[in-house]
Amino acid sequence: MTQEQEATMIANIRQFNRFYTMQLGLLQQHVFDSEYSLTEMRVIYEIHFNHQTTATGIREALNIDAGYLSRLLRNFEKKGLVIKHPLPEDGRSSYLQLTARGKKLMAQMNELSDMQIRQMLADLSVEQRRQVGHAMNKVRCLLKMPGGRPRLEDVEIRHGLQPGDIGDIIRVHGQVYAEEYQYDLRFEQYVTETLHEFLQTYNPAKDRVWLANCFGELAGMIAIIHKGRGRAQLRWFLIRPEFRGIGLGRALMQEAMDFCRAQRFREVYLLTTNQQQTAAGIYLKAGFVKTASTPEHLWGQDVYEERYELKMPTGS
Known part of the structure; x- marks a missing residue:
């Protein structure tokens, strides 16, 4: 690949990033007009998705500052969204789980996110929607993102x-x-x-x-x-x-x-x-x-x- 071709490719990717960031409203201070930021919702999602993750697991998955994450988790505990359980093999460490209130928040955010995607694709044909989904899966596969590797299924x-x-x-x-x-x-x-x-x-x-x-x-x-x-x-x-x-x-x-x-x-x-x-x-x-x-x-x-x-x- 020549330098000119590489520069064009990088410009195209950055242009898409700007478009998609605006499309999903990721520049807004809070997600879906809620009181939570994008980072806070990503932390809640990690706890929900991984069921029994630890603070260390979240920090490694999101590449987030340990001190900042600690403050977020304490805030979630105060709001009754997250609860800690001591690890059986190491009483000094804890795994995190969402409370009933945390699960309700996650369900609401998932529903709003699904609705946002449906609205974004509303004017596309069934085949065009399928192409968008395939293209995004392909990007995840090529960049070797978690869960992006193709499976036989x-x-x-x-x-x-x-x-x-x-x-x-x-x-x-x-x-x-x-x-x-x-x-x-x-x-x-x-x-x-x-x-x-x-x-x-x-x-x-x-x-x-x-x-x-x-x-x-x-x-x-x-x-x-x-x-x-x-x-x-x-x-x-x-x-x-x-x-x-x-x-x-x-x-x-x-x-x-x-x-x-x-x-x-x-x-x-x-x-x-x-x-x-x-x-x-x-x-x-x-x-x-x-x-x-x-x-x-x-x-x-x-x-x-x-x-x-x-x-x-x-x-x-």
Whole structure:
């Protein structure tokens, strides 16, 4: 990234911060015309959300001055919002809980906050609202914010090709392989050609492409293509880096293998390179065996093109 590009990016982020701060009224002295400041409500939220947190836990979570936090907590105790309980393992320390009055305040603030968000999104379509939510989840994920890492439960796996899917498959392959393996544009051309060839004989009854979507974008994919005489090919298996490590690869492979068994394929094969070691581990766990490894110069790189085969159990 050039200095000019970085400056533009920083300016865009700061502009959004100013917009969102004004949009949510965060510059107001008190939250929702209450007697509480934003910092005070964040402390109350931490106590509510974590159930049995300590002052140290709040200070670390919010990066707040210890003396200032101590004064806030004493004020909350006087107002009957917070109560302290000695820790069983250390009588000198206490964990914090909201009282009934504190829980009522939290419920009121949550309701007002929900209403504010609804008003902000009121003029948007259902799809536009979904896009806003996905975009915010994506920002949290990229910045590795607490709770921002994608989970398998956040992923929707579907099959049945829709307009735009082919373009997304090509784009993601081109981007990921260029970033991770420095493949040149010939690789993107190769993916385009293989998909073009596939579409000429695409039969939804015998062929299947699974697409995993998370935060409104394509997170991963896998496909099984029938080749006749009880044979099939596994293709385009790819998980984007930020969605790895959550079990998505295993979930997609399970979908593919279940489909192969339902179709009663006798043999499934795939072609890959020696660079895709993580994927190779998933192939081996699924029962594939490497049957060939040939040195090649492909897409601007010296690689070994490898073939894996799986003999499906008879009677499956």
